Amino acid sequence: MTADASHQPTAPSPASSSSLTAPGASSPSLLPRAARVFVAGHRGLVGSAVARRLAADGHEVLTRSRDQLDLRDAARTEAFLRDARPDAVVLAAAKVGGIMANSTSPVQFLEDNLRIQLSVIAGAHAARVPRLLFLGSSCIYPKHAEQPIREESLLTGPLEPTNEAYAIAKIAGITQVQSYRRQYGASYISAMPTNLYGPGDNFDLATSHVLPALVRRFHEARVSGAPEVVLWGTGTPRREFLHVDDVAAACALLLERYDGDGPVNIGCGEDLPISELAEVVRQVTGYEGSVVWDTSKPDGTPRKLLDVSRLTSLGFKPAVALRDGIAATYEWWLAQQRTG
Numbered sequence: 001m002t003a004d005a006s007h008q009p010t011a012p013s014p015a016s017s018s019s020l021t022a023p024g025a026s027s028p029s030l031l032p033r034a035a036r037v038f039v040a041g042h043r044g045l046v047g048s049a050v051a052r053r054l055a056a057d058g059h060e061v062l063t064r065s066r067d068q069l070d071l072r073d074a075a076r077t078e079a080f081l082r083d084a085r086p087d088a089v090v091l092a093a094a095k096v097g098g099i100m101a102n103s104t105s106p107v108q109f110l111e112d113n114l115r116i117q118l119s120v121i122a123g124a125h126a127a128r129v130p131r132l133l134f135l136g137s138s139c140i141y142p143k144h145a146e147q148p149i150r151e152e153s154l155l156t157g158p159l160e161p162t163n164e165a166y167a168i169a170k171i172a173g174i175t176q177v178q179s180y181r182r183q184y185g186a187s188y189i190s191a192m193p194t195n196l197y198g199p200g201d202n203f204d205l206a207t208s209h210v211l212p213a214l215v216r217r218f219h220e221a222r223v224s225g226a227p228e229v230v231l232w233g234t235g236t237p238r239r240e241f242l243h244v245d246d247v248a249a250a251c252a253l254l255l256e257r258y259d260g261d262g263p264v265n266i267g268c269g270e271d272l273p274i275s276e277l278a279e280v281v282r283q284v285t286g287y288e289g290s291v292v293w294d295t296s297k298p299d300g301t302p303r304k305l306l307d308v309s310r311l312t313s314l315g316f317k318p319a320v321a322l323r324d325g326i327a328a329t330y331e332w333w334l335a336q337q338r339t340g
């Protein structure tokens, strides 16, 4: 793949580009009206929500399934982008999973994500795509970062070992985006969402995140009449959960209003212990047995609450309350079960 930069705008200096650039609500959007946007990973939890949101906002959403285009293939990805010539790319394709999948398959979490990022970000630049949003994750921050975690905490301490490979791939993605901005003046940005959930989530207990796993475990225990549900770890780690429709709204806002060098955290600003999350899910699913904690399983990072002031300064406000979002996600999953 080539990344011919000869026609790119002059690069801003890294120093000047490190400040937050947030056009006011009256400023023109950084995304044209009825823009053509390639959403990479449109079948996933986040990509599907972003695609729905952008379409509802009047944009044209371009998609390719993995069968049609494996985004690890740099040459084919660049050729697709040169041909499609989108106004923007949202990079929501990634190798994604919960704590166990991350711990047991670090090679795939590192290599697939590095390859996808190299293909899509370099390919977008080569195809002169003017705008790109890269999605990372809150796990990029140090395990013991000061809470709530500000964007400036990046690279200030050791990472959580259970997802270090994934985090390092995502940090490389942030640096790649910043490098295209610094060297070529590309209007490419990064966002770091907190733990997400919603319709389209992965409910496979071996690879899922905690929230869909709890929904499935409590539901199946209620249906089978099991006296107890076994959950992983101690229940003490704290996590922040954001509904995927809110993430999609934040992504749309950032595409329209943010053009800064640093990543932007996406979260709701509130967290809770996994034990409390379990209690909410128990109530929503109607399970009446008890919970047992399997402390042979990893806890992961003790706390991951994001400082979201950079995002809220742009006007973001989450709309979905956690209990309502869990109830709707449970309904969605039950409907999926019914339709096979």
Ligand SMILES: NC(=O)C1=CN([C@@H]2O[C@H](COP(=O)(O)OP(=O)(O)OC[C@H]3O[C@@H](n4cnc5c(N)ncnc54)[C@H](OP(=O)(O)O)[C@@H]3O)[C@@H](O)[C@H]2O)C=CC1
Residues within 6 Å of the ligand: 040, 041, 042, 043, 044, 045, 046, 047, 065, 066, 067, 069, 070, 071, 072, 091, 092, 093, 094, 095, 096, 116, 135, 136, 137, 138, 192, 193, 194, 195, 196, 197, 200, 201, 202, 209
């Ligand atoms: N879920 C969460 O809690 C969080 C997610 N994020 C970030 O959001 C982004 C999206 O995550 P999420 O939606 O949850 O993940 P999903 O696993 O739900 O979706 C990922 C998508 O990427 C696609 N994909 C993966 N590999 C390839 C490939 N080689 N070629 C083409 N497509 C590929 C998948 O395709 P297919 O359907 O064929 O498998 C899928 O559609 C990721 O960058 C993730 O890091 C950040 C924080 C938390």
Ligand SMILES: C[C@H]1O[C@H](OP(=O)(O)OP(=O)(O)OC[C@H]2O[C@@H](n3cnc4c(=O)[nH]c(N)nc43)[C@H](O)[C@@H]2O)[C@@H](O)[C@@H](O)C1=O
Residues within 6 Å of the ligand: 097, 098, 099, 100, 102, 137, 138, 139, 163, 166, 167, 194, 195, 196, 207, 208, 209, 210, 211, 213, 214, 231, 232, 233, 237, 239, 274, 297, 298, 299, 300, 301
């Ligand atoms: C989004 C984020 O997601 C991951 O990090 P994580 O937040 O640690 O992941 P998680 O959702 O899997 O677990 C959260 C907590 O919940 C506990 N837990 C209890 N019972 C179950 C359970 O049944 N399944 C799972 N998965 N966890 C459980 C579990 O032990 C842990 O204490 C990384 O992929 C990381 O890379 C990343 O970006």
